[in-house]
Amino acid sequence: MPSNRINTILQNYASWGLASSAKPQLLRQLEGGLTNQSFLLQLADECYVLRLFSPHSQQLNINREAEYRIASIAAQQGLSPQTIYLAPDHSYSISRYLDAELFNHSALSRAEKLQRLAQCLQQLHSIHIDIELPQLIVSEKAxxxxxxxxxxxxxAIYLQYKAPLQQYFKQLPVLAPPVLCHNDLVVENILLGEQGLRLIDWEYAAMGNPYFDLAAVIINQQLNAENEQLFLGSYTKSVDLLALQQAKLQVRYLECLWWLMQSPLNKNFVQQLLQDLLLATGLEGGEFQR
Structure with a gap:
């Protein structure tokens, strides 16, 4: 736990703009989060989350200003915990703590949870955006x-896969118009509490393809065919199956590269992911299959 850094942050709590003269107390570190570290704070009778951002944010192509703006928009729509403060140097943020459990751990039936998540994403993708926000272009992010x-x-082991994969993903159509998307719907980022379903960790959020979010849910929730159909049917009456299949490949591509940056020593695991992706996209040996 980076205690010196946290102590310095807590000493500057007055800049957070909260109406309290009480000094925040560090309660504990929160679980989850491979990129950042999160801590539970108590200030008077309220609890907040301190997120210490990774020093590799630039390497991961994360725009903290955009993340904070999008999280604030989502919070106004009841889709995310309230945002409180973003440090001027973009090194940390403060948000209100949400007492909730992971979506997967909820006692609700699988069907009801998937219906709620579909409705949540439908609401997110319907938000009218009148400010300039980044757009996710998968090949550019990659x-x-x-x-x-x-x-x-x-x-060198991994770069042999770059050219064929980039060529493939560059030629995929970009759906228009783009909508506001979360783009990181892993199981740890979906919470369900008394106030309903909430999404957290918006660092990859951007304008983009709604099918990317749908595909991420299907992959990360490991939905079988029946549950996938239920989830998609709760989101829309008309599913573009080709767009969905392409989005699934895009999700796997970015997740694979992200894992490679996070766990470069696990060579066999990452190489297998890249090889599987080549096969899934119809590529073999660095060339398109004809």
Whole structure:
């Protein structure tokens, strides 16, 4: 636990704009989060979350200003905990703590949970955005990741996959118009409490393809065919199956590159992911299959 850094942050609590003269108390570190560290704070009778951002935010192509703006928009729509403060140097943020459990741990039936999640995403994707926000273009995001991967000690092992994969994902159509998307719907980022379903950790959020969010849910929740149909049917009456399949590949692509940057020493695991992706996209040996 980076105690010196946290103590310095807590000493500057007056800048957070909260109507309290009480000094915040550090309660404990919160579980989850491979990129950032989160801590539970208590200030008077309220609890807050301190998120210490990774020093590798730039390497991961994360825009903290955009993240905070999007999280604030989502909070106004009841889709995310209230945002409180973003440090001027973008090193940490403060948000209101939500007493909730992981979506997967809820006692609700699988069907009801999936219906609620579909409705949540439907609401998110329907938000009218009248400010300029980043847009997720998968091949461009991947290019940032590949630049970081090129600095790894065993980069040559992985870079052989770059050209065919980038060529494939660049030629996929970009759905228009883009909508506000979360883009990181892993199980740890979906909470369910008394106030309903909430999404957290908006660092990859951007304008983009709604099918990317749908695909992320299907993959990360490991939905079988029946549950996938239930989830999609709760979201829309008309599913573009080709767009969904392409989005599933896009999700797997970015997740694979992200894992490579996070766990570069697990060579066999990552190589297998890349090889599986080549097969799934119809690529083999660095060339398109005809």
């Amino acid at each position: 290019q940032h990741y590949w630049q970081a991967i090129a600095q790894l000690p065993a980069a």
